Amino acid sequence: MLGEQQLSVSLSAPLRGYLTKRRTAVVLLALGAMVVVLALAALAIGSEPVPVSQIAAALLAKLTAASSPLTREQEVIVFGLRLPRIGLSLGVGAALALAGAAFQALLRNPLADPYVLGVSGGAAVGAIVAILFAGEWAFGRPLCSFAGAALATLAVYRLGRRESDPAHLVLAGVVISTFLSSVIVLLTSLADNVKLRNITLWLLGDLSSGTSEGLFFVLLAVAGGAAVLLTQARALNLLMIGERDAFALGVETARVRWLVYLAASLLTGAAVAAGGAIGYVGLVTPHLVRLATGTDNRLVIPASALSGALLVLFSDTVARTALSPRELPTGAITALIGAPVFIYLLRKSR
Amino acid sequence: MLALRQVHFGYTRPVVTDVSLTVKGGEIVALLGPNGAGKSTLLGLAYGALSPHRGEVLFDGQPLARFARRELARRIALVAPAGDVRFPLSGLEYVLTGRFAHTSALGFDAPQDIEIASQALRDTDAAEFADRRFNELSSGERQRVVLARALAQQPRLLLLDEPTANADVAHQVSLLSLVRNLTHERGLGALVVTHEINLAAEFADRVALLKQGRLLACGAPPDVMTPAALSDLFETPLLVDEHPHSGKPRVSFVFPR
Numbered sequence: 001m002l003g004e005q006q007l008s009v010s011l012s013a014p015l016r017g018y019l020t021k022r023r024t025a026v027v028l029l030a031l032g033a034m035v036v037v038l039a040l041a042a043l044a045i046g047s048e049p050v051p052v053s054q055i056a057a058a059l060l061a062k063l064t065a066a067s068s069p070l071t072r073e074q075e076v077i078v079f080g081l082r083l084p085r086i087g088l089s090l091g092v093g094a095a096l097a098l099a100g101a102a103f104q105a106l107l108r109n110p111l112a113d114p115y116v117l118g119v120s121g122g123a124a125v126g127a128i129v130a131i132l133f134a135g136e137w138a139f140g141r142p143l144c145s146f147a148g149a150a151l152a153t154l155a156v157y158r159l160g161r162r163e164s165d166p167a168h169l170v171l172a173g174v175v176i177s178t179f180l181s182s183v184i185v186l187l188t189s190l191a192d193n194v195k196l197r198n199i200t201l202w203l204l205g206d207l208s209s210g211t212s213e214g215l216f217f218v219l220l221a222v223a224g225g226a227a228v229l230l231t232q233a234r235a236l237n238l239l240m241i242g243e244r245d246a247f248a249l250g251v252e253t254a255r256v257r258w259l260v261y262l263a264a265s266l267l268t269g270a271a272v273a274a275g276g277a278i279g280y281v282g283l284v285t286p287h288l289v290r291l292a293t294g295t296d297n298r299l300v301i302p303a304s305a306l307s308g309a310l311l312v313l314f315s316d317t318v319a320r321t322a323l324s325p326r327e328l329p330t331g332a333i334t335a336l337i338g339a340p341v342f343i344y345l346l347r348k349s350r
Numbered sequence: 351m352l353a354l355r356q357v358h359f360g361y362t363r364p365v366v367t368d369v370s371l372t373v374k375g376g377e378i379v380a381l382l383g384p385n386g387a388g389k390s391t392l393l394g395l396a397y398g399a400l401s402p403h404r405g406e407v408l409f410d411g412q413p414l415a416r417f418a419r420r421e422l423a424r425r426i427a428l429v430a431p432a433g434d435v436r437f438p439l440s441g442l443e444y445v446l447t448g449r450f451a452h453t454s455a456l457g458f459d460a461p462q463d464i465e466i467a468s469q470a471l472r473d474t475d476a477a478e479f480a481d482r483r484f485n486e487l488s489s490g491e492r493q494r495v496v497l498a499r500a501l502a503q504q505p506r507l508l509l510l511d512e513p514t515a516n517a518d519v520a521h522q523v524s525l526l527s528l529v530r531n532l533t534h535e536r537g538l539g540a541l542v543v544t545h546e547i548n549l550a551a552e553f554a555d556r557v558a559l560l561k562q563g564r565l566l567a568c569g570a571p572p573d574v575m576t577p578a579a580l581s582d583l584f585e586t587p588l589l590v591d592e593h594p595h596s597g598k599p600r601v602s603f604v605f606p607r
Contacts, residue, residue: 018440018443018446019458019459020458108436109436110436110437230456231455234455235455238447240436241435241439241447242432242435244428244430245428245432245447247399248399248423248426248427248428249448249450249451249499250419250420250422250424250450250451251450252418252419290437290438295437295439298458
């Protein structure tokens, strides 16, 4: 089990003094530019490569209503297939990273993450219930995911909140995850073969079969979740010091806890409903962001959203191009990137 | 300023029983008592972390529950021993959290907030810790940063829980001198929980003796800190004479021979 000693040092981000407007603007603009560049690249790369210059020309043509330089087939591939998938990757990545940053601040636990805590598992159970029983209703999946995530969070929170050792919360998460995995196994044994294949693919973290409703719901959750978390960022800074301190310094701790808890569950639910169980994004992204920017949630929260979007878009682009035309599950790539990074962070800290 | 009126608190067994206590602006009230006397509970009641089961806790004549948390944090500041922060935070960032109740939930720290926080760090002789990681500070050093944060709140009442524990002698004296200046010159009120009997005698305007949740006595140090009262309070033979310099009561242990 990980001890407190290792943990506190593992977060040895450089001290940056207090947060300034300038640093916030520089970091967010740089990350935003990286998202745009990577998104353009991802539009271009694939089994049917299209030069970036032509894509840019086509985008410009769309704005000015001129004729596109792309063939009809290229139009469909770039804007009909790749663009929604890129949007979904960005949305899922942002949602998971936001949820991770929120859980870490709320639980005062640098190891907290929707995946590790079993919240993703709760969302997955909800989503599978929807796939099995809600039929064609488009919003069934995201809503059931949200409900599952909220219930799982509540359970983890009850089990692990009062523990002084952060590792205990993770232990509670492991117990919840294992329990939920067996629920998932039980549920999948009820499914017919077609549904079973869908569920299995989706459980591994799959962004290729996203629907426009899923995309809509993820983007809505990201917008709403980010708005809630940003308004509570200062309160979260105080909660990270301690509940008693935050209360004495003027934070309505109970209200903030509920708001952040709901936002994090909504974000996890939406991300899992749309993209399956994509792990490590919520854990690793806020860590890396803190290493680069310091601890202040006013910057950590938006920077995590952009970085998480980058990480998942990159992983998904690798997933669909590395062994093209074969597709890999995106969740496998994020885990391949995320797990070593996390181990490196833990080791470096000793 | 702060008034506890016949306050009772306790779940299965009474922790605080029928305590009435006031703290006025410009005075330091020291709360003395053995371990488990209910001192920390009383402090929790005084800033609204706990609600009395009977009786009431008033600030400026209004029950604490009437105030929003932010309003209360602009009036009452808590100084309590600080544990580790699990995320890296500089001393200045730590003190800036004291500005939370004065500033909007959005946006950045304004130059005047930075100045108030820096001044608070200078006031507590902790300016050198502004750029240090809070977790790297010793508990005595942390205590000064925590007091600076309380000053950054610009409160009217300070609640101090063992403010001198872990501080060296020089900083015990300078810290309490600072609290005395704040009360006597700026009109703040202060309620101090402490085990340092002699510091309490020296610095407090009034001393309250708490035992098993009940207030035994409350008054000026010479009136309250009698050998009989203190020996009874701590269930230990204590000798009280007069401090040759200040004329305040001076308490010494009497070891059985």
